[in-house]
Amino acid sequence: MRAHDEMYIDGAWRPAAGRDTIAVVNPADERVIARVPAGTAEDVDAAVRAARAAFPAWAATPPAERAARLTALADALAARKDTLAETITAELGSPLPLSQMVHAGVPVLVAASYAELAARYAFEERIGNSTVLLEPVGVVGAITPWNYPLHQIVAKVAPALAAGCTVVLKPAEDTPLTAQLFAEATEAAGLPPGVFNLVTGLGPVAGQALAEHEGVDLVSFTGSTAVGKRIGAIAGAAVKRVALELGGKSANVILPGADLAKAVNVGIANVMTNSGQTCSAWTRMLVDAERYDEAVELAANAVTKYVVGERVGPLVNGAQQARVRGYIARGVEEGARLIAGGPDAPLETGFYVSPTVFADVTPDMTIAQEEIFGPVVSILRYEDVDDALRIANDTVYGLAGAVWAADDEEAVAFARRMDTGQVDINGGRFNPLAPFGGYKQSGVGRELGPHGLAEYLQTKSLQF
Numbered sequence: 001m002r003a004h005d006e007m008y009i010d011g012a013w014r015p016a017a018g019r020d021t022i023a024v025v026n027p028a029d030e031r032v033i034a035r036v037p038a039g040t041a042e043d044v045d046a047a048v049r050a051a052r053a054a055f056p057a058w059a060a061t062p063p064a065e066r067a068a069r070l071t072a073l074a075d076a077l078a079a080r081k082d083t084l085a086e087t088i089t090a091e092l093g094s095p096l097p098l099s100q101m102v103h104a105g106v107p108v109l110v111a112a113s114y115a116e117l118a119a120r121y122a123f124e125e126r127i128g129n130s131t132v133l134l135e136p137v138g139v140v141g142a143i144t145p146w147n148y149p150l151h152q153i154v155a156k157v158a159p160a161l162a163a164g165c166t167v168v169l170k171p172a173e174d175t176p177l178t179a180q181l182f183a184e185a186t187e188a189a190g191l192p193p194g195v196f197n198l199v200t201g202l203g204p205v206a207g208q209a210l211a212e213h214e215g216v217d218l219v220s221f222t223g224s225t226a227v228g229k230r231i232g233a234i235a236g237a238a239v240k241r242v243a244l245e246l247g248g249k250s251a252n253v254i255l256p257g258a259d260l261a262k263a264v265n266v267g268i269a270n271v272m273t274n275s276g277q278t279c280s281a282w283t284r285m286l287v288d289a290e291r292y293d294e295a296v297e298l299a300a301n302a303v304t305k306y307v308v309g310e311r312v313g314p315l316v317n318g319a320q321q322a323r324v325r326g327y328i329a330r331g332v333e334e335g336a337r338l339i340a341g342g343p344d345a346p347l348e349t350g351f352y353v354s355p356t357v358f359a360d361v362t363p364d365m366t367i368a369q370e371e372i373f374g375p376v377v378s379i380l381r382y383e384d385v386d387d388a389l390r391i392a393n394d395t396v397y398g399l400a401g402a403v404w405a406a407d408d409e410e411a412v413a414f415a416r417r418m419d420t421g422q423v424d425i426n427g428g429r430f431n432p433l434a435p436f437g438g439y440k441q442s443g444v445g446r447e448l449g450p451h452g453l454a455e456y457l458q459t460k461s462l463q464f
Helices: 041-060 063-079 081-092 096-103 106-120 149-163 176-188 203-212 225-237 260-276 289-305 318-333 385-392 408-415 449-454
Strands: 007-009 012-014 021-026 031-037 124-127 130-136 139-143 166-170 196-198 218-222 241-245 251-254 284-288 337-340 356-361 376-382 401-404 457-463
Touching (some): 007 041, 007 176, 021 081, 031 176, 041 130, 041 166, 041 196, 041 203, 081 096, 081 149, 096 149, 096 260, 106 449, 139 203, 149 166, 149 176, 149 449, 166 176, 166 203, 176 196, 203 218, 218 225, 225 241, 251 385, 260 376, 260 401, 284 385, 289 337, 289 356, 289 376, 318 337, 318 356, 318 376, 376 385, 401 408
Parallel strands (some): 139 166, 166 196, 218 241, 251 284, 251 401, 284 376, 356 376
Antiparallel strands (some): 007 196, 124 130, 130 457, 337 356
């Protein structure tokens, strides 16, 4: 597996300040496939200085020209789609078809959407006797996770560039090779030196240095709520803006009269995608008492389609595997009924976890409250619609969810009462232009579409 042993700073690959490296491990067979530099505060400082120097010219670049560079970036990503998919499969463990369609495919659409948006966005408007300007916030420190390594990079970098910001990216240490390929794509797209910079490294070292750096105007972070709180505290001390996309414990609410078989099957598929390593996964399935037993049987049958090593890949690393297996064991200890899967490792090699479904889960159980981040579904019983709403809203999270009903109007009425940032109605399709982000401890701010672009802009008014 090809890897750069340098950082991408100021338009060139340059040696890291230190000699330490990070091993990149294939989670399917546990082999080391590459090593990348472990960036230091010195590397971060060099990248931020490059971004700071490049900012005035890039901010002054006409939106149409920025849009052209984003179109070129989308084209460069499309040209590398096969290599990106193979790389993501190697360092994340995602089955290749998923890597091709979702991991490498969706980011091309998102990058192209920001090229189109940058070309037509109203960066200036008149309000009474004022001209209101929407200007780039400055240098963005982007810290991205490993679960959707390319999508999360594009969802931050593309709108930042469209807004006129410059960027320093610190990707997750488990999936840095995808980030290096992205850097190559920015180079091919003709971005001016310093507009995009890449520093690989560990979160507590490079990530913290980036969040703390006085030259960074906004920190955009996707990851755990615990780390998000830490970044929020760092940024708050400096009165620095943040965009935080954090954890989730989303409810899949199946109302009486809904197509139960479809709702259960789609719900199981939603959680098994990416081995359950999706912050917006519908990990809590809520079913009315009258049809509860039928739903449990349907779920038990549905999960058999997800074969370990084929449709379900490994978790990203050994620590994540141990964490998820620990949650499964905790569910059994607290009295949930295991109807599929379990805590035992299904294969001797690789960081795999069996697709697992629990029945008789109550809202107070650990597996119903905490984010597991693995292929684990909890099925909860509710008595009436108000009880379903109470259970759906009864967590510290509010990222996503789903509602199934006999008609869309009934589902929408329920969704309006949910404390969550995005709700799929009767199996609604993913929309790359719709705002994505959470309520409560699921985060601050939104990604994707015009709402995602707005995160990277600040407002100035001129009175006449």
